[in-house]
Amino acid sequence: MEQGDGQSYSRRFILVLITIATFLNPFTGTAINLALPVIGTEFSADATTLAWVSSAYLLSSVIFLLPAGKLGDSRGKVTVFMAGIVVYTAGAILTIFTPTIGTLLVFRFLQGIGGAMIYANSVALITHLYPAGERGYAIGLNITAVYAALSLGPFLGGILTQFFGWRSIFVVTALIAAPVLFSADKFPAFLNDRHREDFDIPGLVLSSALILCLFLGLAKATTPTGLALLAAALLLGVAFYRVERRHPSPLLPVSLLASNRVFASSNLAALINYSATYAVGFLLSLYLQYIRGYEPAAAGTLLLVQPVIQIFVAPVAGRLADRIRPGLIAAGGLALSAACLFGLAALSETTPVAAIIVILAVLGVGVGLFSSPNTTAVMGSVGKRYYGSASAMVAMMRSLGMMMSMGLVLVVFAVIMGSTVVTPAIFPEFLASMNLIFLVFAVLSVFGIFLSLKKND
Template sequence: MSSSSDKNLSDQFIIWVIILTQFATPFMFSGVAITLPEMGRELHASAVALGLVESVYLGMSAALLLPIGRIADATDRATLFKIGLVGYSLCTLFISFLPSIELIIAFRAAQGAFGALLMATGMAIISQKIPPERLGKVIGLSVGAVYAGLSAGPLIAGWITAHYGWRAVYSLTFIPLMISTLLAVWALPSHWQPMKTRLDWVGSVCIFLAMGLLIYGSASLDSVWGIVGLVSGFGFMLLFFFSQTKVTLPLLDLKEMRANYNFSHALLTQLFMYVGAFGATFVLGLYLQSIQHFSPSEAGQTLVVGPILMAILAPLSGRLSDKFNKRILTTFGVSMAIISMSLALQLDQNSGLPLILAVIIFQGLGFAFFSSPNIAIIMSSVDASKYSLATALSAKMRALGMVFSMIIITLVTSVYLGKQTIEQAPDDYMQVLAITFSVFTGLLIIAWLFSASAIKARQQPDQVTANQ
């Protein structure tokens, strides 16, 4: 009895350590958007280059999530989680000393690679230790921690940037990340075993090249090589999906996804939700500081409203998903995001604070009611032996959504601004906003259709494959 009690206590502590890391990494990520205008002025970086600071991070994460998810299931999730946290922490520290935007972009790519290790394993470790009847609640706490980190990022990073400069955001954020690392190394036991299955190297290389070429091409449309890169990126993406139908152990089992209705629809809904909503915060951060002339601190205080709503309501949404139809909650969340984008289309250079806050509030409500139930659908739709892969696929769709959201922004910015800064062409940047938010609205409508169509589907509620 004592041994069982000790194990339960140890598991609970490990879960809270992971939840702490779920707070720490998005804290740094959300703070980046606030530092970008100040970083751009110091390093004389264009709007396109500032976009790459976010895009390469997301692209590297998206490129590596599936291979890492497959490796984690076959080796040891805890070991990979700890390696990811160590590397992520060190990259955060190094960025604070870098002298050029090019080096910062390179280290952000490395940070994204280590971030992929965290995203592919953290939720899988939690799902492995929590019984299905309490999974929604714990996922809600984890998602709430993510949004708490997102909410603290703009507020604290804005204050630090205003008083001590953008570099201090990275060096100070290293401290909680390092504390999380030490706790994870101490609390998470490793059980490494050699990988006995073969990794799909063809698919891994194809998805890596696709992400890299899409990001390069979207940022270089003023050159022939940029167009070639963009087209090649889409070509490698198609080649990746084709390769997954030809190998014995694919990274992405398309046949299994088609057979698992709940799983596939939840993943597709998540993809379009993030493509259509994620980039809005990045665009608004630049809009507030470069068009509305908010200080970094004021911009952070404004943007923090949405993540605060997410942090407060995501745990509630997780609890509701244990009791009610999860699809109704996800559809409601997407509906809130559509309202946010519709309001964002009304923004101009003279928009008042009430309209800006309305955009942020409805986006916060959207993600708060969408994320926890959708993750619960994904994790409860697969067998326990595939938790890491399901986590990686969930994170993959989220990261792909973020990447494509940023690619859309970078494409439109590259066409209308080129190498100009926002301050040099404010009217052109407002065109960027209008076109970007129009595209986002259309993508969110697609997400709504995926989510709503699954509400009354004749499918087992959640555990489609759990008992296989």
């Protein structure tokens, strides 16, 4: 037990609580994907509407990440974190009883707000709780929870949906959140320090409009409407940056981006990493089922290789980041990822499955080596006053990277394959699209290597 502000607390127990909360978001997100066909049947929903079951959550979480981080700095990180648990759990309980597809989308949007409040402050709390020499390992364990959720989500989501119905996913989510919900008094007071500042309302409005235009524009990037939305996003981005430069308490820590090279390059490297790796599972799932004839269960099992490897590598990488400069480890991880992505860019109809498994295993090592040290570098580059904003920026880069990764996939598919259903007749076009996407991802990763190394100059 440790002592702080006259209060006894257990760092390990608090880390467990934060890690459980971190597990919730990716678990629910991946588990619900397995339930979409059943949800579609129950509510007679089309494919576009079903896509919004996941997209509504992602959109709201991205919009509210920066505000949630800023609120954590100004109103107390524990306060905002626990409020996020309440909102997330309320969304889960409401979803259990949802009567229509419309209310389901509303409740998923609500869960996204809660998820943003959790994610924006979880790493900030760990950074405040652990000193520099132990922080990397703690962050590594927290990131391990994300990879564990990504691994277990599809598996448990399928089982829960098949035997207990899709609503049971949210019953389990609420039960997982319960221990955290009733442990607010276990957090020491010093973790809830505050720096009272005016809230940046103009920044919130502009950033929300920017993210919405970017989100919708990427989804329709090959249409005139999509291009107009992307142009609007660019203009809104310029306006947002100018407003943030003048605001005394901006949502986006512009001063850190301008003056703190480690903070800026680490966040950009995170954006590149997630942009280059998030869509790998999606693309390989299609490749294994369409080109190689795998059943969904077999394809899913093979794709578990990468996240399972990441579960074991992330805490080790975090421990290394406590002893070696984090940028060097992150650069090594990106180098491995780049090599694997170049390998995936050469996939054909006859590539040995053993080779794919090896590539996925090494990619798991690469991603695992990158995430913990890079996050440690970001959080170690700022003072306590900015922990919430820095934590939110890391989460923001992750979410934007996911959006950009899938956006590139949509654009390339639309240009090369159009809206044609994937049949044996267009398998060559599908392979060409996939190879091109992986090549772009590989080049992005190479650029990320130099950004990570720049932290150590």
